[in-house]
Amino acid sequence: MNNERAGARLTNPRAERVRKVAALARRAVRTREGLFLAEGPQAVREAVAYRPELVREVYVDPQRCPQLHQAAAEAGLAVYEAAPEVLSAMCDTQAPQGIIAVCEPVDVSLESVLPSAGYVAVLAQVRDPGNAGTVLRGADAAGADAVIFTDSSVDVYNPKVVRSTVGSLFHVPVVVGVELDSVLAQCRAAGVRLLAADGAGDRVLRDSPLQGRHAWVFGNEAWGLPQQVRAQCDEVVRVPIYGQAESLNLAMAATLCLYASADAHHR
Structure with a gap:
């Protein structure tokens, strides 16, 4: 310098x-x-x-x-x-x-990760640095093949995001700045099944078949995934809540979904 x-x-x-x-x-x-x-x-x-x-x-x-x-x-x-x-x-x-x-930046192109991806996380307009970094850390722990940050999401290089990944930013391929519609279209073209994670999902996580190639789509912390996005996905999946909690934190729900994928792929 x-x-x-x-x-x-x-x-x-x-x-x-x-x-x-x-x-x-x-x-x-x-x-x-x-x-x-x-x-x-x-x-x-x-x-x-x-x-x-x-x-x-x-x-x-x-x-x-x-x-x-x-x-x-x-x-x-x-x-x-x-x-x-x-x-x-x-x-x-x-x-x-x-x-x-x-x-220097760690991000890679979407085209470089999709052909060999088993399961990935897509963050659609996720804005909270701590949540974003924790999802990336959970994806690393669960062996995900990539984390994709769509445009309008938090900057992955925000110091708070980097800190909250606790080093996982240097382990997992990261894609940044791609429009959500383009991500969904490219996943479909690559034969990657789209799973929207949403509390209103018709299928419970434990009943969702996760052995094949798939992408989890996680929405904004406040408003989740819009209906038009859910409609573009192959399935809408919910994490069941057995107690009285109103909902799960985004990072908690994402980690549960990604570990379910890991379990299905590593049996």
Whole structure:
């Protein structure tokens, strides 16, 4: 970002490099620069271990994260030691965890994931960063083949989304910015069955056949999936509620659906 050499210790929180890193908390800057921030030991550990080719720079307090400091250096990455006040100025959080990485985008094209996909998650206008990141984390745990963020969904590179994935952003193929109608059409063309997850579904999750290739379509936290979207899907499936809860949180319902898919595919 400017001419400090890797390995130098950064001590000035008002330095130009620090300001440029901190600016990546803003979407417009991320889009312009083609970069995003991964904050905290778990996110950086997974980036270094699984996608080191995407890690542009690492800023670390070596007293707090000595092992990650060493791992990043051994991976041949540009590593800068940073004073706590510098990391505080760079990070989006109020209590930085001692390390931050500047990364290139991880997203891939829809065309690259559909041909071999067994089951995927489609997030249709999902706006809450915590929900979006938790769905991605659940998809990773359930072995999903991709998570697709349609246009009008939250930016997957929002620092809150990245943090809530707890490193899973670097494990699962992610598609961003595709119009929902295009996603549905391309899934149908690829022979991927469309399952709308909705509390008004006619079929209960346990009775839905999930052995074949399919895409779960999850709607907005407040209004769910519009009728015209549900009508384009092959089936509308609901997670049963046996107690008195009015509904399930989106991320909870999505994780249950994806684990049902995992169970069907790994029996």
